[in-house]
Amino acid sequence: MSQGNFTLYYNTARKIPQALSNTYWSTNLDYTLTDGKCFVNKNTGELICSAKIYQRPDGSTLTFDSQSGGYVESGGGGLATLTYDSASSTYILHDEDATTKVFDTYENIKSITDSSGIGWTIAGSGPASASTYTVTHSSGKSYSVTRNSSDTITVTDPSGNAYVLHLTNDGNYTSITYPGSPATTVSFKYGLSALPGLLTEVDYNGAPYDYTSYNTNSSSPYYGWATANYLADNSESATILYAKDAAGNLQATITNALGHHRVQTYDGTNGPGGTYNGQLSAISDDAVADCGATIRGRSYDANGNLSKEVDNNGNVHTYTYAATGQLQSETEAAGTSLARTTDYTWDSDLRLNRLTSVTVEGWSKTTYTYNAQNRLASVSVTNLSGNGSANQTLTTTYGYTLYASGMVHVMTVTHPSPGNSDVDTYTFDALGNLTSRANGLGQATTFSNYNGLGEPQHVVGPNGDVTDYSYDARGRVATKTTHPNGVAATWTYGYDGYGQLASLAVPDGETTAWNHDAEMRVTSIVRNDKDGASTESFGYDANGDVTSHTVSRNGTPSLSETLSYDALGRLYKRQGNHGQLLTYGYDGNGNVLTVTDATGHTVSNQYDALNRVTKTISSGGASPALPSGVPNLSVPANNANGNYSVSWSGVTGAASYVLQQRDNGGAWTTVQDGTATSWAATGKSDGTYSYRVRACNVTGCGAWSGVASVIVQRLTPPPAPASVSVPATSSGNVAVSWPSSSTATSYTLQHRLGTGSWNTVYSGGNTSTTVTESATGSYTYQVQACGAGGCSGWTGSGTVAVTVPPASAPNLSVPSSNSTGSYTVSWTGIGGATSYTLQGQVNGGSWGTIQASSSTSRGESGKGNGTYGYRVQACNAGGCGPWSGAGSVTVLRVPATPAGLSATVYKEFLSDTRPPKTTYTLTATWSSVAGASSYNFNYCQPSGSCPTQSVATPSVPDFYVQGGAVSAKVQACNASGCSAWSAVVTPTVVNE
Incomplete structure (x- = not known):
């Protein structure tokens, strides 16, 4: 089974049962098991469900009816089974593809395994929950899916690369951002408020790519059905018109971008009984320029299986099935003397749903066997024809040793051979990565240094040749390095924002660029090598078919072809x-x-x-005669700069001319093949160049012309500059100068980093320039002088040690709040940095440096109440990089214990009441505490009750108490907590 896919599906025929109603998205893990056919017991009120409905990510479903002792597939042939394991409280589903899915008691998918026991376990919350779940393969590889918030999902692959998905509250994905550079973001838009969840637009990096429209007539029976799909430039369109035929069957008329009409009929849809409802029964195509109108049909058995096809030429293809739905036989060209029947035999264990033999009657029989782990053990092919050795059987066998996990450690494949000597051996590590591949001669290729995505970074071939690979965050090849004669030779690959290959640089300096239009079609391929530039260009029609293809070298076409298509493409x-x-x-x-x-x-x-x-x-008719004449060729006898023109006269009957060149008596090579009667030579070095030409047409080519030659003797180039001056060190801007050279009109300056390749950084008439280097390292420079006679050799410089300040800012981390005045400020390290400068500010005041060292953290203590801001920058010998974003912490310390608590009880005898009584009134004050937002006042009464009042001021208003024997205490509070209680005081009693 695959070891690391997380796939999104958009299917308007499917909705996730757990999700809200307006989403048609699902993932490859969205296997669901839900209750169906439920009712409430009127006597007990209990919810009783008589069936389970199983749905796959593609929207297909199986229904299992509840029966005593378990579940039985409704209308199925026994290929799928469902049981409930009470011991583990899980549902175990054996699917039609021989995989086993396990669901927990809440019907969440927990594992998926194939018939060999290899697969995935899903740990943590199920796919519909707003949290994290980890998907782990039998090999131990895993990836995680985290719902970070209500609208963000992060999928982290086994290498730690993050794919960020955004979605709406309805569960509709709005964008996917891929890891790596250049950035690729695919966005999804839903433009119909009345039909929420219907995808109407797909964008790449903010630019529209694809549109889909729908029937928006709410009274139409086809309301919400797709009516058109087309690219952003209106090309590659398909429009759909729905109607019913005379029998009431659905018909869809599909019109492509070239105007061709195709009608698809679905028998039984909204119509009378008979054929299986909704099945495609006929496809008719209008006539096109190179073919008449056609129709082909399809028929089905009572179970909905395809039983017969009649193609556009009237040829019949029939199929028969077992009650399980497994194909038993098919006959091509049925009813004719050429009829060819293929029979299929299946494993008796229906849950495995695998072939044991395939027989093409009168031709061959292929038999399959399997081992105890349900892995392929042998494939035998028997010759049933009259050709070759009749009834001869050739067998390929497969052997395995396994890890404890069930993963393959070593696999051998023994091919039919004398003494079974032809054996291929494949060795894998515990993660399932291929580590070696050897044939029967012992010739082995090894693979090692795999990344988390299962891609090898070091490959050694049978002859010891080493190839190293590096990959980008999306697993695409970034570089390939071989080592001819011990010297590294590297191919470098680049990709565009669509994720397509955009550039390739090879070790000899040749570069290739692939240019794409907004619809991701290749418009040109440009190659630059030692002989100049070649361009291959493509044009397209509205259907996306290539209509023009040209190839040119240094601006001279060598191939030009035009293509046209019928309305079927x-x-x-x-x-x-x-x-x-x-x-x-x-x-x-x-x-x-x-x-x-x-x-x-x-x-x-x-x-x-x-x-x-x-x-x-x-x-057909006769070919035209070959051109009878010979062109008259004209070239200059001598040339002093390597640039000259070759021309010739036209010939009657010619459609094109082939010009060949021979250098200094060497072999002839074609330099131009086209309709032109002249050719421009450029950049020729000293020597003798000979030319000949002949006329051609569709029949062939005539005789060669006589040979004409030109002698090229170029002017002498100027001497190389005497020296190159550079500083010993630099922070990025390097001043380079050199003395002038006699007869020079321009100079070319190149640089290289370390022992890398040379690259031109200046061309012009000056004898000095400043080169801005963007990376830290040791640079050297070389200059050459150029004039009318060419260019001199190179003059090299000494080494310049360039230290470039860090280009990015650290990521700063500070707590948002603190109640103690002690906390830690930290930040991430930056490559190339040797120190970090930390600045702080108080309550939005001015910034000041508080630390400059190699440390990536600082501990703060003793801070009083207030807001403290921080920012940091990375530095090295070349300077400092940009400041990080500012972070701040608000310190609010727990207040001190109030002092000066004073409490008084006023005692008053009320003689005019009946009966007379004595009342007690308590009042208290204390000193205000800085930083306190409230106070808790606690008092204990003679009855033993000790209530607490919370007040905002350092006093409590008068209130009645039970008697004079009262005790009181107070504490100060704010958002960070409360102080200790003050000392308990006894109120002074005052008689009134």
């Missing part, structure tokens, strides 16, 4: 740059019937009921 005409023309005709099945060239020659093909070519016939 099949190649109709192909025209070359010399008048070549091929026109294609097709039968209803897309087989090529005719190919006609520019002279009228036609090649016709005939096919049997199995779509095999049975006859090819060539016919």
Whole structure:
């Protein structure tokens, strides 16, 4: 099983049961088991469910009816089973693909394993929960899915790379941001408020890429159905019109970007009984330029299985099935003398749902066996035909040793061979990574240094050749390095914002760039090598088919072809740059019937009921005569700068001319093949260059012209500059100068980092310049002088030690609040930094440096109440980088214990009451405490009751108490807590 996929699906035919109603998204882990056919027992009020509904990520479902002792698949053939294990409180589902899914008692998926026991376990919350779950493979590899908030999900792959997904409250994904550089963000938009959840637009990096429209007529039976899909430039469109035929069956008319109409009919949909409802029964295509109108049909058995197909040529293909739904036989070209029947035999254990043999009657039989771990053990092929050795059986066997986890450690494949000598051996590590591959001769290739994504970074071939790979955060090859003669040679790959290959630089300096349009189609491929630039360009029609293809070298075309297509998108005409023309005709099945060239020659093909070519016939008119004349060639006798023109006269009947060049008596090479009658030579070095030309047309080419030669003797280049002056050290801006050279008109300055490749940084007439270096390291420079006679050799400089200040700021971490006045400020380290400068401010005041050292943290203590801000920058010998974002901590210390508590009880005898009585009134004050926002006042009465009052001021208003024997205490409080209680005081009693 795959070791690390997390896949999103958008399917309007499926909704996740646990999710809100307006989302059609699911993941490859969204296997669900839910209750169905539930009712409430009227006597007990208990919810009783008689069935379980199992749904896969693709929206397909199985229903299991509850019966005594377990569950039985409703309408199934026994390929899938469901049981409840009371001991583990889990549901165990054996699926039709021979995998086992385990659900917990809450019906959340917990594991998925294949028939060999290899698979995934899902630990933590289920996929629908707003928390983290980890998906772990049998090998031990894992990835995690974290719902960070209500609208963000982070998927972390086994290498620690994060894919960030955003979604709405309805569960609709709004964007996916991929790791690595350049950044790629795919966004999703839902533009129909009346039809929430329907995807209407897909964007790449903020630019529209794809649109989908829907039927928005709420009274239509097709309300909410897709009606069109097209790219942002309106190309590659498909529109859909829904209607019913006379029998009430659904028909969908699909019109492509070239205007072609295809009608798909679904028998039984909203119609009378008979065929299985909703199944595609007929596909009809309008006539196109190279083929007439066609129709093909499909029929189904009572279980909905495809039982017969009739193709556009009337050929019949039939199928039969077992009650389980497993294909038993199929017959191609049924009803004809060419009928070919294939029989299928399946394992008797229906849960494994695997083939044990496939027999093509009268031709061959292939038999499969499996070992105890349900791994393939052998494949035997028996010859049932009259060709070769009749009834001969050739067997390939497979052997395994396993790790304790069940993962394969060593696999051997023994091919049919004398003495079973042809054996391939594959060795894997415990994580499932291939570590070696050896054939029967002992020739082995080893793979090592795997990353978390299972990609090898070091490969050693059978001859000891070493290839090293590096990868970017998305697992794409970033570099490939070989080591010819012990010297590293590196290929470097670059990618664009769409994630497509955009550039390749090879060790000899050749570069290739792939340019794409906004629809991700390649528009040109530009290669630069020692001989100049070549450009391969492509043009497209509205259907995305290539309509033009040109190749040129240094601006001179060498290939130019134009292509046109029929309305089905099949190649109709192909025209070359010399008048070549091929026109294609097709039968209803897309087989090529005719190919006609520019002279009228036609090649016709005939096919049997199995779509095999049975006859090819060539016919047509005569080819035009070859060009009879020979061009008259003209070249200069001598040249002093290496640039000159070669020309020739035209020839009657010619469609193109081929010009060849020979250098100093060497071999002839073609330098131009086209319609032009001249060619420009540039940059030729000293020597003798000879030329010949001939005229061509669609039939062929005439005789070569006579040979004409030019002698090139170029002017002498200026002497190399005497020296190159550079500083010993620099922080990035390096001043480079050199003395002038006689006869020089310009200079070329190059630099390199360490022992890397040389790159030009200046070209011009000055004898000094300043080079800005962006990376730390040791740089050297070389300069050459150029003039009318060419360029001198190179003059090198000494080494410059460049130390570039850090380019990025550390990530600062401070607590947001503190109640003690002691806390730690920390930050992340920055590559290339040797020290860090930390500044602080108090209550928004001015910044001041409080630490400059190599440490990445600072402990603060003794801070009083207030807000303390911090920022940090990374530094080295070249200077300091940018400041980090500011972080701040608010210190609010617990207040001190109040002092000066004074309490008084006023005693008053009330004689005018009946009966007379004595009352006691308590009042108290204390000193205000700095930083306190409230006070807790506690007093104890003679009855033993000790209530507490909370007040905002350092006093309590008068209130009645039970008697004079009262005790009191107080404490000060704020958001950080409360102080200790003051000393208990006894109030002074005053008689009134």
